[in-house]
Structures are given as structure tokens and as C-alpha cells.
Amino acid sequence: MDGEAPRVLVVGATGELGTHAVHGLLARGAQPAVAGRDTARLDALAIRTGCPAFPIDAYDLDGCARAAPRAAAALGGLDGVLVAVGVPAFGSADSVPDAVAEHLMTVNALCPMAVLRGAVPVVRDGGFLAAITGAIVETPLMGTADYAAAKSALSVWLGVVSREVRRRGVDVVDARLPHMDTGFTTRAIAGSPPRLPAGADPATEMAALLDRLLRHLASARR
Template sequence: MHRVLVVGATGELGTHAVDGLLTRGSELAVAGRDPARLASLAARTGCPAFPIDAYDLDGCAGAAPRAAAALGGLDGVLVAVGVPAFGTADSTPDAVAEHLMTVNALCPMAVLRGAIPVVRDGGFLAAITGAIVGAPLTGTADYAASKSALSCWLAVVSREVRRRDVHVVDARLPHMATGFASRAVSGSPPRLPPAADPAAEMAALLDRLLGHLSSPRRQPNR
């Protein structure tokens, strides 16, 4: 049975991840910000649950060690924390830019930084960035920059943990029908492509993550 921490489990995609992983037989710990949603998720699933806030980076870094202690080890971590904001760069307040960097980049980085020493060899470290990293739209400069910062960080970490066969996943998922864009802290979204089905996208991501656990590559000669 795989032991996985889902961070941002209180969100739409996080909840898809929780339900999909439980269906696939994983043992989970969950972390989220909204206290009522987190308590309800814990009550529904029986999973150990930890509060997390992007503005407490030490707390973010502590999530994986807490999960590993609760589950008796950790095979993988999936971060689905994020917040959008829209508008041209010159109309975006610095406070909004700082918020995007904190929630979309620094928080996932702190969670996964804390997970590196506790995830088992052959495990996975994953975060949902977005297709926007490869194709940033006008009116999304600060959002796209925060996701690209996380994506770049993941690429470097991937090389740093390769010898342990830890699979680092930069999940560049497309725009999906979760209502995410409507929760923007500032501005209105530009014209977006047709929304993909979040259930199908998350099912494919979970199969990819668990597939790595089931068939790790051969250990290199050391």
C-alpha cells in the first residue's frame, strides 16, 4: 500500500487526488488551509489531517515529516496548492505579485523541500504547475511567473534526487472546469481555452505517479 501526502487536499483538484488515491488503495495524509473543509475531509476519509498556510513556510516544510510520522513512511507527495490573479503586468499590485509567489511558488517549494529527506528512495515529489508554463497568456504575467518559478525549481530538484530514483513531476495540467479562474484574488481571466475534465486529468496524473512507484527504473551502479 502506497503512503501519500496530498497538500491542498481541500481544493477541487486536491479532492480529486484524495478520492482517486483512496480508490487506488493508497494510505493518505492530507493538508489544507480552510479549517472547515479540512475537518470535513478528515471526517469523511479518516485520514490524518494537517493545517497548512502558505504564509507559514516552516509549517509547510513540516508537513511531509508529520505525514511520514503518521503513516510510518512516505512514498510520495502531491502539492495542489495555488491561487490565480489576472491583469496586465503594469496593473498588477506588488502585493498581489507577492501573494502569487508565496502561494504558487514558495509554499509548494517549502513543502517539497521538507519532503526530500523523508520520501523513500524510488518515491515521487509532484506539484501541479499548469500548461501556462509552456504557453503563458497575456494578462497572466505574474501568475505565469510564479508557476514558472516552481517549474524551474522542480527541474533542478529532479536532477538533485535522480540518484535516489525519486521521480519529480511538474504536472502541467490544462485549464479545467474547477472554477479556479473565478477565485482570482485580482482581475478577470483572459479568454481561456475550452475547459478539460478535471476527473480525467487527475486520473491520468495519479496513474502516472503510482505507476512510477510500481515500476521504478533499475538502480544505477553506484
């Protein structure tokens, strides 16, 4: 990396995947900034790691869009953004309340889109914009119509943005990680999850994703 530490914003940093990402970046010599909804956990993470921290709320889309510019100001620039926010809900399409469907779309699609939309002008050429969508995009299960729709909306959006920023060498990553053993499904805001296979190890999956993202940065700087 030519001796310069990669500067990366992790959004959803207080969740399990986000926390793995922050510690993984630090272990790889990067300089993370962290953002999340749970202010107490965010403050504790910032104290433990020394990372700049910014509270965000998924329903404040303007605030989400400001996260990357704030991180760039705090870090002296921004090489990449990783969005690891998400919330599940389950149930047949006719049983999911409209309020739940709205929440799923806001947290899983509109919030990540706003964060990355705000990041496009500030992330450096040759940087990356990444969001975790998940295998649900490729193989939606019964009882996940609204959850899968929100993640799929984000996936389509990322695909278009990838083409829009290609000339700048920015890598837009639709991270379709497998089902992982994070307890994520137990935190569903509605319904019960369908039968799922054994979950993959989140630390291993996140390590592989970080290695991919940082290899892109290293390659772009050669």
C-alpha cells in the same frame, strides 16, 4: 505494489483538484494524508475519509516544510507528495499591485517549494515529489505575467530538484495539466481572466496523473 499501500501526502486537499486526488488515491488502494488551509473543510475531509490531516498556511513556510515529516510519522513512512495548491490573479504587469504579486509568488511557488523541500529527506527512495504547475508555464497568456512567473519559478525549481534526487530514484513531476473546468479563474484574487478555451475534465486529468505517479512507485518496488 507488493501488497503495501502507497503512502501519499496531498497538499491543497480541500481544493477541487486536491479532493479528486484524495478520493482517487483511496480508490486505488493508497493511504493518503491531507493538508490544507481551510481547517473546517480539512476536518470534514478527514472525517469522511479517515485520513490524517494537517493544517498549513502558505505564509508559514516553516510549517509547510514540516508537513511531509508529520505525514511520514502519521503513516509510518512516505512514498510520495502531491502539491495541488494555487491561486490566480490577472491583469497587465503595470496594473497588478505589488501585494498581489507577492501573494501569487508565495502561494504558487514558495509554499510548494517549502513543502517539497521538507519532503526530500523523508520520501523513500523510488518515491515521487509532484506539483501541479499547469499549461500556463508553456503558453503564458496576456494578462498573466505575475501568475505565469510564479508557476514558472516552481517549474524551474522542480527541474533542478529532479537532477538532485535522481540517484535515489525519486521521480520529480512538474504536472503541467491543461486548463480545467474547476471554476479556478472565478476565484482570482485580482483582475479578470483572458478568454480561455473550454476546460478539460478535472477528474480525468487527475486520474491520469495519479496513474502515472503510482506506476512509478510500482516500478520502483519491483
